[in-house]
Amino acid sequence: MNALTQNERNALARAVLELDVNNHAGVMSHVVGLFSRRAYNVDGILVMPVGDGGKSRIWLLVNEDARLPQMIKQVEKLEDVLAVRRHGADHAVFERLEEFFQA
Amino acid sequence: MSATPTEIRNAAAEAACRSAVETLSGAQIVVRLLERQGITTVAGIPGGAILPLYDALSETDRIHHVLARHEQGAGFMAQGMARATGKPAVCLASSGPGATNLLTAIADAKLDSIPIVAITGQVPKAMIGTDAFQEVDTYGLTIPITKHNFLVSSAEELLDVIPRAFTIAASGRPGPVLVDIPKDVQNQRIEVTEWPAPGLPEPAPAADAAAILAAVEMIAQAEKPILYLGGGVVHSGAAPLAVALAEKASLPTVMTLMALGAMPVDHPLSLGMLGMHGARCTNLALDECDLLIAVGARFDDRATGKVAAFCPGAKIIHIDIDPSELDKIKTAHVGIAGDVGEVLRALLPLVQPTLRKRWLSHVAGLKVAHPLQTPGIDDPRTHYGLIAAVAAALDDEATVATDVGQHQMWVAQAYPLRRPRQWLTSGGLGTMGFGVPAAIGAALAEPQRTVVCFTGDGSILMNIQELVTAAEEGANVKIVLMNNATLGLVYQQQTLFYGERIYASKFQAVPDFIKVAEGFGIRAVDLDRADQPRAALAEALNTPGPCLIHASIDRHEKVYPMVPPGASNKDMIGG
Known part of the structure; x- marks a missing residue:
């Protein structure tokens, strides 16, 4: 996650990605490593197990630039990623979290 | 090297007949799963954290272990087997430096989409994260260079992970898979009642x-x-x-x-x-x-x-x-x-x-x-001529491996390649040191073929230790060393694009490669001293067993045409 100013953040178009993944050690590392080694900014990450804990859901708040479709294809190739859904930046999942991130 | 799907199924059926409840260690389970997978040759180097697996390997006569002299060599031997046959091949290494030494061969397999399964020992689970002796984060290190990787936390998991590793390596776009197994998991004994099916490639989704x-x-x-x-x-x-x-x-x-x-x-x-x-x-x-x-x-x-x-x-x-x-x-x-x-x-x-x-x-x-210009192709004492003379002495059944550099490009241009899987070269990563161990792997996988490895004096020194492995295995590899005492492609780029400022690309000291080869226990032929180089070459190529064939070439020779890096392909220099 690169440090961006509030102004820069507001200026960038963003997207929310919803990933269904297997829940075991290392999965987060595979997912975030993919973004960091391509210097692709991830602004927010939210992960919780779902159901009986065998699966997790990862929510990523990312910049929307020309590389995003390629990033999504790369994420889809990961063995432990079961599904990827793309949403607009106004998705409720990060909006509702704002109260926990007051300066 | 590995077997055909039919052979794998037969082996599995045979294994099923003797199925009863057995109490086995994780290491024995791995060996059994490799056997069921049809693996008959593995390359590796033992060390503390993988000794249980080696102990289990010593109990089987169905798998031949090739003792490499550097883990990178073992990794490229597995690549040579996989590239020659198209089937997943296995390399083994211990924890720490064993695993880090494998990394280049794994990254090379990733970039060229080669199916290998690398199995590494790891310190016992309880010691992970303590900076234990020979502990390194193999899992973390290999995330970006594998198709997938596993850190196995119990012997039961091996029954799922090992077949899956082969399935992943061979399915879709092939690639390397790493399985890191802590020493206590290798030693853990469990009851095995049922064996999983061998991991076979999954069919690709139908096209649109x-x-x-x-x-x-x-x-x-x-x-x-x-x-x-x-x-x-x-x-x-x-x-x-x-x-x-x-x-x-x-x-x-x-x-x-x-x-x-x-x-x-x-x-x-x-x-x-x-x-x-x-x-x-x-x-x-x-x-x-x-x-x-x-x-x-x-x-x-x-x-x-x-x-x-x-x-x-x-x-x-x-x-x-x-x-x-x-x-x-x-x-x-x-x-x-x-x-x-x-x-x-x-x-x-x-x-x-x-x-x-x-x-x-x-x-x-x-x-x-505008044909390809191959000056000197009729003279075996030139670079193109040497390549043509090697080809003339062999048929299409021969396999051609290369290292990386000028020699690689000249062979790619001038060798009459006519068969898929005839050609083994490090493309994506461009790894000097690839050639000799990859050629050994190919020769072990397909012993009926002659495997020629074109190399340079820069490349061969990057895995020269595997000459003794070739000698030990009696591998039918013919190493054609094109010696210009130079890192040729660097010298070429410095000449063309860096104002002829030649720096760190000419070797001041050059080994006596004939003595080096003989010292490692393989035959050596010096074409520079041969009165009839074609005859000497043909004799060397057609005598079974490993042999180094040495030929000096001119360091001023360039690979042409050349598109300057970043330029358009129609803006070629030379040729």
């Missing part, structure tokens, strides 16, 4: 039929099409189908470095290798084409040159098993995700036979006007 029809239409409409074959054609076993498509639709055909051998170079439609060191006629024809049919190729920068200027007037059909390759570098007009063999099989009957007289005669004209 509408896209195939669109491609057929584009091929019918094109006036100046070119077929562009990549390594995926070899991996998919689709070379005969690609040649059939070229013939049916009159498609001049270019190949990437990885695809050489897919279409015989002397096929009338072959334009040989494209890109940075392709012949002028090849890059010029591409510059004019109006349709580029990319099959199992990934528009690598060494193939395309400056992307914006690559095939500027062409529509693009791109067929690849990896959906992330479509539209990655060049946006395709028709992108087809699927196994290239299956797509070509579907495409072929729909394509109308076409005789593109005008285009074919124009391409023939380009070939006459």
Whole structure:
């Protein structure tokens, strides 16, 4: 996650990605490593197990630039990623979290 | 090396007959699963954290262990087996430096899509994270260079992980898989009641039929099409189908470095290798084409040159098993995700036979006007002449491996490759040191073949220790050392692009490679001292067993033509 100013953040178009993944050690590392080694900014990450804990859901708040479709294809190739859904930046999942991130 | 699916099933059936409840260690389970997988040869080096697995290996006579002298050598031996046969191959290493030494071979397999399964020992689970002796985060280190990796936390998990590792390595776009097994997991004893099925490749999803029809239409409409074959054609076993498509639709055909051998170079439609060191006629024809049919190729920068200027007037059909390759570098007009063999099989009957007289005669004209220049090809004491003389002494059954550098490009240009999997070279990562261990692996996997390894004096020193492995195994490898006492491609770039400021590319001290080879226990022939180099060469190549063939070449010789890095392919220097 690169440090961006509030102004820069507001200026960038963003997207929310919803990933269904297997829940075991290392999965987060595979997912975030993919973004960091391509210097692709991830602004927010939210992960919780779902159901009986065998699966997790990862929510990523990312910049929307020309590389995003390629990033999504790369994420889809990961063995432990079961599904990827793309949403607009106004998705409720990060909006509702704002109260926990007051300066 | 590994067996065919039928052999694997037979082996599994046989194993099932003697199934009863057994109490086995994790290490014994791994060995049994490798046997069931049909693995008959593995390469590796033991060490503390993988000793339980080696102890279990000592109990089987169904797996031959090749003791490499450096883990990178073991990794490239596995690659040689996998590249020659197309089936996943196995290398082993201990924790810490054993694992880090494997990394280059694993990264190389990732970039060239080679199915290998690397098994590493790890410190016991309780010691992970304590900076234990020979502890390194193998899992973390290998995330970016594997297709997938595992850190196994119990012996039970091995029953799932090992077959899955083989399935992942061989399915879709092949690639390396690493399995890291802590020492206590190797020692953990569990009851095994049932064995899992061996891990076989999963079929690729079916391709989009509408896209195939669109491609057929584009091929019918094109006036100046070119077929562009990549390594995926070899991996998919689709070379005969690609040649059939070229013939049916009159498609001049270019190949990437990885695809050489897919279409015989002397096929009338072959334009040989494209890109940075392709012949002028090849890059010029591409510059004019109006349709580029990319099959199992990934528009690598060494193939395309400056992307914006690559095939500027062409529509693009791109067929690849990896959906992330479509539209990655060049946006395709028709992108087809699927196994290239299956797509070509579907495409072929729909394509109308076409005789593109005008285009074919124009391409023939380009070939006459701008052929590959191979000065000295009739003189075995020159670089091209040596390559031609080696080819003349062998038939198409021989396998040709290379290291990385000028010699690699000269062989890619001038060796008459005619068979898929005949050609083993490090393309994507460009790893010096690849050649000798990869050739040993290929020779062990296919002992009936002669394996020639062209190398340079720079490359060979990067894995020279494996000469003693070749001697120990009696591997039928013929190492042709083109010695110019120089890091040739560096010297060439410094000469052409750095104002002739030659720095750190000329070796001041050069080993006596004849003595080195003999010291390692393999035969050596010095062509420099041979009165009749052709006869000496033929004798050396056709005598079974390992042999080093030494030939001095001129350091001023360049690989031409050359597209300067970052330039357009039509702006070639030389040649």
